Amino acid sequence: MNLLEYMRRRNKMTLSEWEDTFEKKEREIIVLRHEGGGGSLRNGFWERDEYFLAYVDCETGELHKEEGRIEFPVIDKEEPPFQFEEETIYKLRVHEKLPEEVPEGALPSKNHFLVVDILEANAVCPELEEMLIEYRKPVVLQDDILGDLTYDKLLKSFEGSIDWLGGKVHLSLSVDKDNKSGITKAKKLLKTMVLEQEKWDADLREFAAGKLTKLACEWAESDEEAAKITEESFAKKISLKLLWVTAGGSFTAYLDDDELFFGHSIAVSGSPKKGLLSADIEG
Known part of the structure; x- marks a missing residue:
């Protein structure tokens, strides 16, 4: 499958098909939302992306210092189910993206999570708070x-x-x-x-x-x-x-x-x- 076919297949996904690209198991993570995001039109809904700078796995306590994204569907003409402020720490319930093969020219999914619920905004997390302080410093x-x-x-x-x-x-x-x-x-x-x-x-x-x-x-x-x-x-x-x-x-x-x-x-x-x-x- 080439890149064009891959993109067309993704754009034809229904909401249930898109949700099946994530694990069934729910997890809790804490993310440091920084800046940036976007949306892609699928089959009957928009895939909304919000970027984060790093996250902590609540089960293991491990800090992952890698950028990623949290995703959720937005049905046309309906209000988005979630609102995320920039430079804010959130505790979330999520499903992690399943691994997939991608054609040349497409980036594999890494640190992508489907949001189920916002458990806490402005969550307490010393590791991410320290990163946020550094992030806010002008370069x-x-x-x-x-x-x-x-x-x-x-x-x-x-x-x-x-x-x-x-x-x-x-x-x-x-x-x-x-x-x-x-x-x-x-x-x-x-x-x-x-x-x-x-x-x-x-x-x-x-x-x-x-x-x-x-x-x-x-x-x-x-x-x-x-x-x-x-x-x-x-x-x-x-x-x-x-x-x-x-x-x-x-x-x-x-x-x-x-x-x-x-x-x-x-x-x-x-x-x-x-x-x-x-x-x-x-x-």
């Missing part, structure tokens, strides 16, 4: 060139801003706080771009203009407006607003379109080794 990268970059736990990226040719540009390092080599590589790329900002700014504008001027003419509201759009005028109108870099050292620069595309961002992507590779409109 800040300090750099002489880039300034202070603060870690966004939900986005799993370091965020900040920098002076750029008389204006401000937002910086985003899309790298986990524990990925030391990724942080080093992302910072090196950003510092190179900031220190050589005049060159990079001109190159980004010129590349975007070369790739998108024809499209901007097609988007123009009249032939007269289209006639005014040249590569030179295009490059002068747009301006850099965000630099987004990855742990692998690639980047995307997001530029303000000055209404050339009715407010859509212009995204120019590339890497130090391969140079500028693509320019598209987004948003």
